[in-house]
Amino acid sequence: MSPVDGPGIFNPNLPVDRAVTEGRVPPRAEEQIPELHEVGCPEELRERIETLMSRYPDRKSASIPALWAVQERYGWCTPEGIRQAAAVMRVTPAYLESVASFYDLLHTDPVGTHRIEVCTNISCWMRGGDELLDAFKTAAEGQDAEFFVTGFECLGACDIAPMASIDQRYYGPLEAAEAQTAIDQLKAGEEVLPAKDLLKRPLAADLPGGSNG
Amino acid sequence: MSPEQRSVTITVDGREIEAVEGEMLHDAARKGDVEIPVFCYEPKLGDPVGACRMCLVEIEGIPKLQTSCSTPVRDGMVVHTRTEQVKHAQSAVVEFLLVNHPLDCPVCDKGGECPLQDITQGWGPGQSRVIDEKRHFQKPIELSPLVAIDRERCILCYRCVRFSQEVSEDAQLQLLERGDRTFVGTFDDRPYVGPFHGNITDICPVGALTSYTYRFRARPWDIEQAGSVCTLCPSQCNVSFTVRDEKVKRVLARDNHDVDDGWLCDKGRYGFEMFSAEERVTEPRFKGGTKVEWEKAIARAAEGLRKAGAGKVAALVGDASNEEAFLVQKLLREALGSAHVDSRRAGGPGRDTIVALSQPNLTAKVREIDDADAILVLGTDPLHSSPILDLRVRKAIRRNGARLVVATERPTALDGGAEAIARYAPGDAAVFVDELVKALRGEENVATPLAETLKEAEKVVVLWGERIGDFAQSGLLNLAGALKIAETGGAGLLEVPDFSNARGLREAGCLPDAGPGLSEVAVPGKGTEEIRAGLESGEIEGLVLVGVDPLRDFPDTAAWDNALNAAKFVVAFSTFATATAAKADVLFPLETHAEKDGTVTHADGRLQRVRPSAGRPGDIRPGYLVLSELAEALGLETGIWSRPSAFEALTAAVPFYGSISDSDIGGKGIRWQETAGAERVPASAGASGEGSPDALRAGVSGDPSPKSPNGTGATSLLLGTYRDLWAGPITELNPPLKFLAPQQRLEISEADAEGLGLVAGDKVRIGQNGSSVEASVVVKERVPAGICFLAEGIAEGNANSLLNGGPVRVGITKLSEVPA
Amino acid sequence: MADPRETRILLDKAEDPALATLEGYKRLVGGYATLEQAYRSMEQDEVLKELEDSGLRGRGGAGFSMGKKASFLPRGEMAKYLCCNADESEPGAFKDRELMQRNPHQLIEGIAIAALAADAGHAFIFIRGEYDAQADVLDRAVAEAYEAGYLGKDILGSHRDLELVVHRGAGAYICGEETALLDALEGKRGNPRLKPPFPAVQGLYGGPTLINNVETLSNVPRIVANGADWFKGFGTEQSPGTKVVSISGGVRRPGNFEVELGMPLRELIYGLAGGPEPGHEVKAFYPGGSSSPVLTPAELDLPYSFEAMAEAGSMLGSGSIIVADDRVSIPHMALRTARFYHHESCGKCTPCREGTNWTVKMLERVVRGEATPMDLDIISSVQQNIMGHCLCVLGDSMAMPVSAMVNKFRPEFEEVIANAGLDPHAVVDAPPELLGAST
């Protein structure tokens, strides 16, 4: 379940023709972009980022995917990880940190292994999103290294309100009590709330019960 | 206005204004004296971003208000800047900006010179409706050892970030987080240290970014601004000194598009505390440091030089104005009958080459870099040698699509922007230039990739370093021919010399084989290296040093030490009490660019005026007066007793300066090539022939085995040296800059590091012919194998001590015990 | 099994999971036949004309004619790009998620045909990072399409190339704004750019770029297959076609429904979505996502079309209806709305960055009872100060609904202020059976 490539999916590489506007490596003073030999970048991460860069006409386009790769490897965008990605991409670490800090899903501070985002936006709020968030917080209390629970803006699943995204998969509609269940399942390494998995849900009008006029 | 730009008429608030098609409405309006308030707009930072929304105006025919900073004018445009709708928008934006601003003006350094204050007063709502809590940050905190950041005051115009992105291109200063949580910061909260970062304090429109060197030092009503020129490097940037009680408190850029584009490097900006450093020589001294009265000192100097005898005195000139340089050579030639005068740290080309290179149609002006189609950087790293040109080259590439090629010994800061890069071995510049000329004529060789780019360009600007040496400099003439530089407008050669005023010194006559105005001399004197040899052999007995420090700055320190010891009588003019100054029998103080009154000549031929801005510390006297008195004591009446008379004598002696008056120079300077006198430059004898590579290649010398106790297993590499931007007394004597003083580092390639069993951080000894220096190892991707680099001019482990006039091989040994 | 009131075209056979595979897409709905036809025998202008004539309006929010936008791209040798906007992050919107998850090949085929119209050689699907599962579906589908020769070099021997990359965002609503999307795709912070230049002229990497929403592009294959007139047979004159409408909030059957544009709102909210819980009434609703000014039950009989919503002072936007029933506190809903925009403001321009922040602080005081009616005037005035003054329309997207709520429900705001200490969550105490049929 990588946020960068699909599981085992081979995405054909794009040719690297230099883009008109952004193709060149920015001229730099010394030391601003770390050299690869200085950062101890794991081979696998380097190859991954290089593959990502090759998909775009301009290598810089790979910055978000590269940060995803860093986050996947280290759990969050660690300063070391950012430096490694920066050395491979030939941009400054500051640039990547700036990008990472802009986006809600990239973490520039440590987070738990499992990331749980609970929607508290309008539709979910109307249907108990705040209580669901509280329930998850309670269930995960004191286990910060394992669980990162946060309220989140609309996740684009108001049809299953109130809902949560657990390790990048959507579940809903959830009852507050299901928070504890989900946490227990995560700890036990079991499938999480199988009956509430969005991917298994039919279209609204196709739900059992049919049309209700 | 270039011919392709069309003039248009627009109407702003009922006034007709002539504007250039495509220029931004804000700028056009200003021509008609209509002021539109702005925060984020600063054309020097690149394209407008339209972020602050302060400059909204009404344009007839467009329903929504438009940002005048980003709207190009069109003919017939009708604009209103003071309608109710516009006023409402402007006051709304000011109100929004103040929602989170702490309004701590009474304790803010910007108070009184703050655009936010001014615009709030002029366009703001006049009252506050905000009662909610403002955002809080820890404040002020250290953005760098030189700049404090107060994030609460920041209005997120992101000028500073754009500077880092689009001007200095270091991409170190960034916006972090998003929305109203956004703040300006660096990676992992590390300090922002870039050689230009002080500029962000100039462009910040609020008190968010302030220099530690100026915090709480003065209020705007206590200070005066005085314009001068910075002579700390060949860029000769225009500066404005903030002076309080006769002392410089701050240095600001004084925008001169022809010179500096409104930027300063941090050396120029923060290097002002040395004006009152303890190490300054503030009165005449005798050897041993005894302070003496002026009259005595001059008498003793005159006597000593006279004793040395006619033809047996030499002079070396470095940090000096044109007038001072003129007087030194006059003193030598006319009062002491000696022609041994030079203004170069090592050898240099002969008069023929210098005259040929001085032809007006070969010299590029600084602003021609902006519009060049291609730029060749040859044998110099502008970042270190003339930093402001580094910014200029970046601008040309970024904004105008110039194509860059680089040919140097050492990797440069500009490499990343280059289409092709050539690295030649230390000392091989001439060979490379020769190859490049051949490649331009169609031969396939190592220089072909660079030639390909250059051939496609019409206007080529060549930035070349004085250090490429004399053979390469004559090779430049062939290169200029191959690139059709003389025939192409906007093309040219631009030297990056070692000394700030190198061109002025040469043109004032400080060359062994050329007098003032590059005139021919009957009997040429000795150049720098022959002078040294002459001192050692006793052929020369007296020495006058003006603003030079051979023991730090010239190659082969040991030989210079011998020479200075051998000299019978040394008169030195020095700003600081240096090791060289300590050898002087009579030591005179030298003024800095905050005190001096005189002219300097930029490498592009621009004469600019250095003006006294602050009081002279101690008992310092103007250099031209001292030299004139010395001449008189030697029996030569110069007639120079004032600054104007010094300038007159100079322009009378240098024919091509002849039609320049004080007022021509004014605040921005004037290029002599653009005056009537230009035709009086000596005619060139024409380009020299091509050399064979072997003749051009300087023989490598040196015994690489270091005579050190633990010198086993030494491997030899060719040594290249460079002058780091931060090497020298300016860094060491300015408390705020001290942290930048470079430590010696041995830069080697990954291959050699592996071969030598070295890793980054290892301590090593680098030896050559009995001398050695210590350094820590730095492994660099772009350093070619077989070559290593060391810094010159630094306090500890100066690489000049390993040099001896040509390329050398050095031995490297790892120090078994790493000093703690 | 579709509800009879639905007109499933984009979601035709979407109940069958096999539709997400290339084989299923071909078998169930005759997929890729149009791409084959277009690449084998159609010229750029033919495709363009069909799109323009169809009157297809953008489904991403602005409702601009898709064909017209494609025709703005300059012709010539320069590299051109196509970006599919799959950032779908506006509260209330979840239709693109459904379309990508259930019918990814329809989107890929639409992109390939639109690329022909735009003469683009590179296409990107910018999908919000949260839609990880859907991005996996797309990755798989894209790989299948490459395999089958519908993407890549020399497609079907046409001498045309198209590279398609699925680019995942990382959580920022603003990246849905088309120029911010371009910056994000270029690897930067997703800040909107100044317009002009418009992306059609100078977009991704400085090249001409066509940007369209997922649903817009998903419509392309069928329009090209069946012709503009067929398409215009659905919907209203000014809003032709079908629309996947996301309905959520206080209704009994929240979800996506594909209907002809012009269907009365009452039919959508009460008919398809089942209306509020028994015993409750609609109090207000956002007709086009959280940035549309709220409407009241008085407007329930309007037809759901671009033009009717605009006339009512609101907008159809992305076609997402959020229903607030009579238990919802409007001031709290205003606060939720404002918080969202405050959180998502990119921070580049002043009125949006500071205006959203200030509005949230004031609304917080309102619901805590620490405000006076004068604060309501200031809130309204601040919304006025934001509108029309920002770099992009995110600021307006908060100002419009918030000022509509303050204006239309002012007594309720005053009441909330007066009754200080209301439960800050103030949520509907939803009974479990309401939480969806799958429980």
Ligand SMILES: Cc1cc2nc3c(=O)[nH]c(=O)nc-3n(C[C@H](O)[C@H](O)[C@H](O)COP(=O)(O)O)c2cc1C
């Ligand atoms: C703040 C903001 C967010 C937006 N988010 C989206 C989005 O998530 N998806 C989308 O398709 N369009 C979004 N848009 C609209 C796009 O800017 C653009 O108009 C649209 O992608 C064009 O596609 P269309 O013509 O097919 O609708 C957003 C606009 C704004 C101002």
Ligand code: SF4
């Ligand atoms: S620190 Fe100053 S220059 Fe930088 S964004 Fe803030 S207000 Fe602008």
Ligand code: FES
């Ligand atoms: S000056 Fe025009 S938007 Fe800032």
